[in-house]
Amino acid sequence: MARLSIEHLRKSYGDLTVVDDVAIDIADGEFLVLLGPSGCGKTTTLRMVAGFVPPSAGRITIGERDVTTLPPWKRNCGLVFQSYALFPHMTVAENVAFGLEMRKVAPADRAPRVAEALRLVQLTGFDGRYPRQLSGGQQQRVALARALAMEPDVLLLDEPLSNLDAKLRQEVRVEIRELQRKLGLTTIMVTHDQEEALTMADRLVVMEKGKVRQIGSQRELYERPADRFVAGFIGRSAFLDGESLAPGRFVSAGGLHIACAAATGQGGATLALRPERIAVGSDAAGLANRFEARVEHAAYLGALIDIHVRLSEQDQMLLQLPNRQGFAEPRPGDSITIGWAEDAGLVYALES
């Protein structure tokens, strides 16, 4: 295992830059998740680490080795593919032994390592089966065992759970995480599934349009999102466009004056509020900001209720209320009082 460092990594196809100046340091044994919408460059970044995509610029270092220009077969990164990519003409044991064979491990020494890898993924006894005789979840484990058997410096996971059904996904999630922790594997996982990312990662990297938007722990990303994109992508936020007039003062596009500690007078900006920081009805009493809002639409989601409200002609917001016992769901046209504290909001300058 080793630490991994990505510096100023860029990938362009002609005029199109799909990965732009990405810099990430991953500590030894850390589980890092690259998270972002499709097309954000996360998979390209992973493939550059694995060596399948040559970077246009930048440097990738594994431990002390600069691997930037090394071909994939010399990198010693174990990659688990989204489609598992098992060799269909080889048995489970042959699949797992392939990496050892390539490393010229003697046949007699391969067997115990294959057995150990299969034991780790709880597939002892499946040695002689062919991939087509296995379920999706089992194939996924074989792919993981195959990557682990070669004792990689870094483990790379490319949306490894996206082909599994929802229930299995939750189990495998925990299994992979426990295994990673037990073996102290330096790991990068790519996913677009926010919940998956939040439950598995030590640290997350949020990417969008080829750029790293923010790197941090779950708590840092949720409580201090670096920009409006992250605020909307990690968890949910209610947004109000407007202007940051002066320190502590924000005015919405519809002219509502809002007391907001995060406002510094930076001009055109967006105010972001986490839904749970917004109080409704009597709970809003005594808060610095209180407004009458008209309900436009309410959606019952079980544990939560989504309510779209209008504060003024030009100010709309999405509230998310916990569905407490006896809570009467507001109806379109109802008028409700909402409020939030002065320190509740975050302010982001409008992006050009």
Next chain:
Amino acid sequence: MSTASRSGFGRLALNGAAGLSLAFILMPLFFVTWLAFFREEIPSFPPQGYSLKWFAAVPGNKPFVDGFILSLQVGILATLIGLALGVPASLALVRHRIVLGPAVNTLLLLPLVMPGIVLGTSLYVFQIETEIATGLPVLGSVAGLIGAHTLVVVPWVVRLVTASLAGFDRTIEEAAQNLGAGPFTTFWRVTLPSIRPGLVAAGLFGFVTSFGNLEMSLFLVGPGRTTLPIAILQYLEWKIDPTVAAASLIQIVLIGAAMIVTDRYVKLSRVV
């Protein structure tokens, strides 16, 4: 008339047509097989009696045996060379945007649709010209024959291998490389085994095409060096006894057996 009986009639007509076509295809096979067992030298219907003596005559017929051996040599070598040329060509056609790719593809398939006589004449002229230009004995040589047969093998290889490659998931090649396999090992250990059904089918059909080729070979064989189909043709010019039928039957059985054995390992029906 009710719908049920009409569809019944339709089915009957379809089965009838299929049966007729099948009978039409099998008829020569049936007669060759029957004829091989006739006792008399000049076949007449109905036969005077049955005998296995013509089968016994085949191994004693030197032109047939020599022809069989030459056809086998040429067929095997042409198939191997055809695979060695056709597989890389297919890889290039499927995986890389090569200049005039579709044109090259068509060109490689062309020997399959070109009449054997035309192909034979062209190659004959070409080999004579080559001989004049280089002084090497090309025409009538085994090498010249193998070269020509390679030409009719390559289309089968290109057609069947490109079809196999088109449905091939390339991430398993990436997986191999990720596990430490270089490009050559990846090709040998992962790509080739994955397209094995296509390769086997290509080899088999290429070989059968070469082995049974008559028209093109007629132009290219040398004195005392004939392939089995030509030996059979030459024999027929003087005699019409059932030895020819017996030799043909042996050939049919051998090829049929090869296909059945192959099909046990690779499902040919899935490729062709």
